[in-house]
Amino acid sequence: MKEWQKFLLIVGVFLFAYFMPLSNPRFTGAVFESLYMLQDYARLHVLTCLVPAFFIAGAIANFVSQAGVIRYFGSEAKKWLSYAVASVSGTILAVCSCTVLPLFAGIYKRGAGIGPAVAFLYSGPAINVLAIIMTARILGWKLGIARAIGAVIFAVFIGLIMELLFGKEDRERTKKFSINPSDQEKGRILYQEAIYFLNLVFILIFAAWGKPAQPVGFFSTIYAVKWYITTALLATLGVILSTWFQKEELVSWMESTWSFAKQIAPLLFGGVLVAGFLMGRPDVDAGIIPARYIASMVGGNSLFANFLASVVGAFMYFATLTEVPILQGLLGSGMGQGPALALLLAGPALSFPNMLVINSVLGPKKTITYVFLVIIMATLTGYIFGTLF
Numbered sequence: 085m086k087e088w089q090k091f092l093l094i095v096g097v098f099l100f101a102y103f104m105p106l107s108n109p110r111f112t113g114a115v116f117e118s119l120y121m122l123q124d125y126a127r128l129h130v131l132t133c134l135v136p137a138f139f140i141a142g143a144i145a146n147f148v149s150q151a152g153v154i155r156y157f158g159s160e161a162k163k164w165l166s167y168a169v170a171s172v173s174g175t176i177l178a179v180c181s182c183t184v185l186p187l188f189a190g191i192y193k194r195g196a197g198i199g200p201a202v203a204f205l206y207s208g209p210a211i212n213v214l215a216i217i218m219t220a221r222i223l224g225w226k227l228g229i230a231r232a233i234g235a236v237i238f239a240v241f242i243g244l245i246m247e248l249l250f251g252k253e254d255r256e257r258t259k260k261f262s263i264n265p266s267d268q269e270k271g272r273i274l275y276q277e278a279i280y281f282l283n284l285v286f287i288l289i290f291a292a293w294g295k296p297a298q299p300v301g302f303f304s305t306i307y308a309v310k311w312y313i314t315t316a317l318l319a320t321l322g323v324i325l326s327t328w329f330q331k332e333e334l335v336s337w338m339e340s341t342w343s344f345a346k347q348i349a350p351l352l353f354g355g356v357l358v359a360g361f362l363m364g365r366p367d368v369d370a371g372i373i374p375a376r377y378i379a380s381m382v383g384g385n386s387l388f389a390n391f392l393a394s395v396v397g398a399f400m401y402f403a404t405l406t407e408v409p410i411l412q413g414l415l416g417s418g419m420g421q422g423p424a425l426a427l428l429l430a431g432p433a434l435s436f437p438n439m440l441v442i443n444s445v446l447g448p449k450k451t452i453t454y455v456f457l458v459i460i461m462a463t464l465t466g467y468i469f470g471t472l473f
Contacts, residue, residue, distance in 0.1 A: 110372060114361045117370040121360030121401070122353060129292075133183040134349070136288040141186035142341030143284060146333065147277065148194060157196035157204075158258060163244075170203035171239035172211060180402065181438040182352050183292070184208030186344045189445050198254040198446075199247030202454060205442070207239035210433040218296075218408045219428065223415065226473055231428045234465050238429060242457045250450055276328050283324060287317045348441050355437025359401045362436075379414060385422040385470030387463065393423035394462040397431030398455060399439075407431050422470020430462035 105111045157166050188205040196204075211232065220228025247254070272280075293310045296303040306313075325334060364371030378396055382389045402410070411424050434455060443451040 110374075113370045114364070114372040117364045117368065118357045118360035120368075121365050122356050124365060125353075125356045125401075129180070129182070132291040133180065133288070134186075134352070136284065136291060137183045137186040138341050138345045138348075139337075140281075140284045140288065141190035141344045142337050142339075143281065144187070144190035144194060145340040145344075146337050147280070148190075153191060153194040153196055154258070157191060157200040161197065161200070163199075166197070166200040167203055167240045167243055170200045170243065171207050171236050173204050173207050181209045181433055181435045182401070182441075183288075185348055185352075185438060185441045185445075189344060189348070189441075192445060195258055197247060197258060198250050198450070199243040201243075202246045203239040203243030205454075206242055206433045206458070207235065208433075210235040210238065210429070212432065215408065215432065222408055222412055223424070227421065227425060227428065230425050230465075230469050234425070234429050235433075238433075238458070238461055238465075242454065242461065245457055246450070246454065249453060272328050276324075280321075280324055280328070283317055283321050287314060287321065290314045290317065347444060351440040351444060352437045355435070355440045356401060359399065359436045363396070363400050379419065382414070382423040382427075383418040383420055385420045385467060387467055389420060389423045390426045390466040390470065391459070391463045393419075393426040393466065394430040394459045397427035397429075397462070398434040398459050399436045400431060401435040401437060402431050420470050421473055422466040422468075424466075425469045426462040426466025429465060430458050434458055 155161060156169065184205060187208065188201060191204065192198075192201045216228055216232045216235075219231050290306075290310045290313045293303075293307055295307055298304060360371065362371050363373055364375070369375040378392070382393045382396075397407075407428060411419070411427060414427075415421075415424055439451060439455060442454065446454070
């Protein structure tokens with residue numbers, strides 16, 4: 085940070101502290117709301133979602149063949165294959181916009197091209213199969229189908245545009261990643277690597293399994309036994325690590341995991357605080373921006389209503405599956421079908437904490453472009469959907 089930037093930061097903090105409207109109930113309520121939201125995030129997501137994601141990212145950085153990443157996700161890989169895999173990854177990973185970040189950073193730093201990496205970044209939380217099923221059951225089959233199709237198309241389209249805009253620059257970055265023919269021969273055999281990574285992914289899925297709205301059914305049954313399944317998977321992981329891995333490999337894994345954690349976690353926590361202050365928790369109207377103002381402007385199907393829904397969705401933090409009951413309430417308050425779809429396409433895939441971390445990985449230019457593409461595409465898609473239905 086340059087000296088003038090430090091000076092402006094100090095001046096900004098001073099002015100904020102000097103003029104804080106502490107006598108305003110809305111302001112003090114928003115401050116407490118930001119702390120409540122951080123507490124909810126820490127209690128509900130850090131141990132069950134974020135920590136497993138850090139370990140998976142560390143495992144990708146150490147044990148996934150760089151040759152494999154380049155072959156399937158590199159800038160010279162077959163487009164149909166890399167985008168097909170990246171765009172449907174969310175059907176396996178039931179993660180939120182923040183949990184997918186360590187996984188995205190892991191494959192990007194292993195040599196994945198900007199296009200497939202961004203497609204994976206969007207699709208991870210956007211094509212959550214549980215959320216899509218819940219959307220269809222609670223909000224109607226039209227919104228459910230539109231969300232599923234729109235999310236897959238978005239992932240591919242946004243990835244292709246990012247590659248078109250930054251492909252030349254990205255190829256310079258990926259030149260340092262060369263395929264070593266002997267790379268595939270190192271370490272464990274293929275089925276052992278597959279079992280190890282599947283075990284890590286299943287730990288993430290079952291530990292983060294949310295409580296479904298309906299008290300009966302398949303998802304409720306899984307929720308009731310999720311900790312038994314997670315415990316069994318952790319025990320299996322212990323056997324795998326002690327049997328198939330060397331001590332030096334485990335130390336390297338921990339170092340990579342810690343590297344991702346110290347890069348990403350502070351930005352996420354800071355972003356959650358800011359998001360809570362601005363808009364509050366998804367089910368509490370206590371942020372500095374009153375929810376009634378937003379709800380009153382997303383009725384009908386104007387371009388502005390769809391754009392506002394996309395922007396609010398992009399900056400607000402939605403935990404996995406929470407966007408559906410929130411939208412149910414908004415639709416009951418007069419929200420249009422088009423803005424509802426726009427929020428569904430922009431909200432789960434983006435959030436303010438998510439943007440801060442993406443910026444640390446891609447830089448401001450690529451991050452702004454990615455956010456802009458998501459918002460504009462969600463706006464147009466919502467408008468078209470609202471016009472048709």
